[in-house]
Amino acid sequence: MGPLNRKDAVSAPPTPSRYTTQQVANIVSVDKSTLLDWVRKDRIPEPRFRDRRGWRVWTEEDIAGAIKYRDRLQPAPQRPLARQPAAEKVHT
Numbered sequence: 373m374g375p376l377n378r379k380d381a382v383s384a385p386p387t388p389s390r391y392t393t394q395q396v397a398n399i400v401s402v403d404k405s406t407l408l409d410w411v412r413k414d415r416i417p418e419p420r421f422r423d424r425r426g427w428r429v430w431t432e433e434d435i436a437g438a439i440k441y442r443d444r445l446q447p448a449p450q451r452p453l454a455r456q457p458a459a460e461k462v463h464t
Contacts, residue, residue: 389431389432390421390429390430390431391429391430391431391434391435392427392428392429392430393407393408393427393428393430395430396430396434396435396438399435399439400435400438400439400442401442402438402442407438410438410441411428415441416434416437416438416441417434417437419431419434420434
C-alpha cells in the first residue's frame with residue numbers, strides 16, 4: 373500500500389491521545405519542519421488522521437515511529453576510552 377494522500381486520510385476528533393504536528397515535534401525533539409520533511413520524503417509514514425481543517429493528527433503509534441526513525445539517525449553515544457595504567461618507569 374502506498375502513502376496516504378490528504379484526501380485519503382480519515383477524519384478524527386482531537387482526543388488526549390491525539391497530537392498536533394508541533395506537539396509531536398516537541399516530543400521527538402526536532403523542529404516541526406524536520407518532522408514534516410521526514411513525512412514528505414517518506415522517511416516516516418503520513419499520519420492516518422486529519423482534523424476538520426485537514427491538518428495532521430498524530431497518534432501514539434505515529435510518534436513511536438518518528439522516535440524510532442530519529443534514533444536511527446543519531447549515532448550511538450561515544451564512550452570514553454578506558455585509560456590504560458601507565459607503565460612503570462625502570463630506573464637504571
